[in-house]
Amino acid sequence: MIVVAHLSDPHLGAHDGETVESLVADVSAAAPALTVVTGDWTMRARVSEFELARALLVRLPRPVLTVPGNHDLPLVSPLRLLRPYDRFRTWICDDLEPIARVPGLTAVGLQSMPRWRWKDGRVTRRQVAAVAGAFGxxxxxxxxxxxxxxxxxxxxxxxxxxxxxxxxxxxxAGHTHIPDVRTVGGTVVVVAGTSASHRTRGVPRSWSRISVDAGMVTVVERFSAGSGWRTGRLISVPLSATAS
Incomplete structure (x- = not known):
């Protein structure tokens, strides 16, 4: 069995400090083979926020694979045009499209936030070819x-x-702040909710524990509750025969 911890959208700078503390303990208790953070570490890509993000990153179970989100690029600044990813590279990960390999798992990160878009993302043919090459x-x-x-x-x-x-x-993926599990085009898609932000959208802060065993993906959604975390939905989805 492979266990992956999936977090997204902590939005440090608009976060709940108590939740951050308990989040580290809850994710560590899952003993994941890989921790994945799908962006929006910060609220406005300020240095002070990236400092908080770095402090969280070093406490999460390793290895960690992470990518930037739309909030991790400066919003209104010359850096948006000249060096949009510099702060993310400095404080979080120098590689915007990292590859992680652990026994039984090959994971590829994609940078889906072009500097010329404000919110929506894009994946290029070059990136898709790189993914196919890594999987090959x-x-x-x-x-x-x-x-x-x-x-x-x-x-x-x-x-x-x-x-x-x-x-x-x-x-x-992340971005929506609402946890979700569905199959799209033969691929099991897991969206993590916001893990620490005050900017919730009708559901509590959450992260997702994903286990894969015997052709099944099981997602346990963990929701913040007071000073700790509780188990919410448990969803099992078969891996597609065409994907696997």
Whole structure:
């Protein structure tokens, strides 16, 4: 069995401090093989917020695979045009499209936030080719995972069609602040809710514990409750035979 912890949208700078403390303990208790954070570490990409993000990052169970979200680029600043990802690279991860390999799992991160878009995302053909190449080089039988900020449904991600045909078994995203699990084009898609932000959208703060075993993906949604966390929905979805 492979266990992945999936967090998104902590929005440090608009966060609940008590939740951050209990979040680290709750994620650590799951003993994940990989921790994935699908962006929006900060609220407005300020240095002070990235300092908080770094302090959280180093406490999460390792290895950690992470990508930037739309809030991790400066909103109104010359940096938006000249060096939009510099602060993310400095404080979080120098590689905007990292690859993580643990036994039984090959995971690829995608940078889905172009500097010329304010909120919606985009995946290019070059990125899709890189994903397919990483999966082609993966050991036979590995679970193939893609992580990016924007979910591959609705209108928020251009280029999602080719991405969904790149061979991923599991795709992790955030951005919406609302946890979700569905199968899209043969790929199991898990969207994590906001993990620490005050900017909730009708559901409590949450993160998702994902386990994959015997051809099934089981997602346990963990919701903040007082000074701790409780188990919410438990959703099981079969891996698609065409993806795996």
């Amino acid at each position: 080089a993966a050991p036979r039988g590995d679970l193939r995972l893609v992580a990016l900020h924007h979910p591959p449904f609705g209108r928020g991600l251009a280029g999602r069609g080719p991405l969904l045909r790149a061979g991923a078994d599991l795709l992790l």
